Amino acid sequence: MRSLFEGYRPTFKPHSLGYEAESLLLLTPSQQMCYYDGKLFGGYIALLMDRILADCCKHKDKPAFTAYLNTSFNHSVPPSGPMLLRAWPEKVEGRKVFLKGSVRIPGKEAHDWVDAVRTDALFIRPKP
Numbered sequence: 001m002r003s004l005f006e007g008y009r010p011t012f013k014p015h016s017l018g019y020e021a022e023s024l025l026l027l028t029p030s031q032q033m034c035y036y037d038g039k040l041f042g043g044y045i046a047l048l049m050d051r052i053l054a055d056c057c058k059h060k061d062k063p064a065f066t067a068y069l070n071t072s073f074n075h076s077v078p079p080s081g082p083m084l085l086r087a088w089p090e091k092v093e094g095r096k097v098f099l100k101g102s103v104r105i106p107g108k109e110a111h112d113w114v115d116a117v118r119t120d121a122l123f124i125r126p127k128p
């Protein structure tokens with residue numbers, strides 16, 4: 001499984017509800033899984049999102065389990081280009097952590113990034 005996350009090195013910044021996480025990723029050829037040419041496999045993108053969202057919850061805190069991971073694919077993600085994974089908390093209610101995440105890819109203009117994928121997720125911390 002480790003090879004699926006090669007190059008994934010998240011950084012964390014304090015957020016009013018915990019931490020936000022970010023990782024700039026350039027996939028290796030063996031990670032560039034496509035069902036349709038030129039479009040990174042959506043299930044793999046969801047796996048990467050699940051990972052960064054889980055890491056975002058867990059950073060300096062207890063781990064949490066994915067209850068739901070609702071993912072919208074707005075643009076295809078080119079398998080060989082850079083992608084920026086992001087995750088941040090939106091709301092915390094007791095053991096429930098509501099998060100958002102996105103995958104950004106380079107846009108048409110230089111230094112421009114667009115959200116190709118957006119995720120709404122609920123993670124739940126274990127009962128004490």
Ligand SMILES: CCCCCCCC(=O)SCCNC(=O)CCNC(=O)[C@H](O)C(C)(C)COP(=O)(O)OP(=O)(O)OC[C@H]1O[C@@H](n2cnc3c(N)ncnc32)[C@H](O)[C@@H]1OP(=O)(O)O
Nearest residue numbers: 047050051054064065066067068094096122124125126127
């Ligand atoms: C490869 C690297 C990837 C890294 C990712 C790591 C994260 C994971 O993969 S975790 C594994 C995948 N997820 C799972 O296996 C979870 C399976 N589900 C479960 O074990 C349980 O349903 C669990 C732990 C999420 C919640 O169970 P439990 O702690 O008993 O919660 P429970 O008391 O029923 O509910 C707590 C609250 O959450 C809400 N809730 C629970 N599940 C959901 C859900 N799916 N949707 C919305 N709300 C939910 C309940 O309504 C309740 O709300 P409130 O407190 O307001 O009444």
